[in-house]
Amino acid sequence: MSETRLSFKEMCARFDVTPRTLRYYEYIELLAPEKEGRARFYGPREVARMKLILRGRRFGFSLEEIRQWLLIYGKKGERPQLEAWLRLADRQLDALDKQRAELDSAMVDLRALRETAVQEMKKLGTG
Structure with a gap:
């Protein structure tokens, strides 16, 4: 795993979410990964946002x-x-x-x- 960017698959694994969930978070503009062709990469900003999203969901938001x-x-x-x-x-x-x-x-x-x-x-x- 890269220290600065996570692939789509790595992001799913790191946060234990389905690909569908990750794509949905992108669709509703919670996440904005970098795109290279069809590949998506998640930097520190997106990782931090994902932590906040999951914490917010845990709290019932x-x-x-x-x-x-x-x-x-x-x-x-x-x-x-x-x-x-x-x-x-x-x-x-x-x-x-x-x-x-x-x-x-x-x-x-x-x-x-x-x-x-x-x-x-x-x-x-x-x-």
Whole structure:
């Protein structure tokens, strides 16, 4: 693997994504690899953007939110990008807190129903 540029195949392997995913990220302008004929090469900028994209996806951001956030940096600079990031992060943290509360509640209900089933099984076994 080259230190400065990754081939299409190397990029897929490095980030454990499918070729279709990588092509789609290019299509929606999240990535802009260098092209030599039909070959695509990804430099440090694209590698850094891919890390941000995957991290954003892990946090639950939509691809459009990630795309808009990345565009801010290119047009307005670092401070507006960080301000936009803070707004997105705060919103997403609220959404994740809500999801966690819903999951906690579902787990409590499921454990209670499971315990009821265990008790019913015990009754059937002693009858």
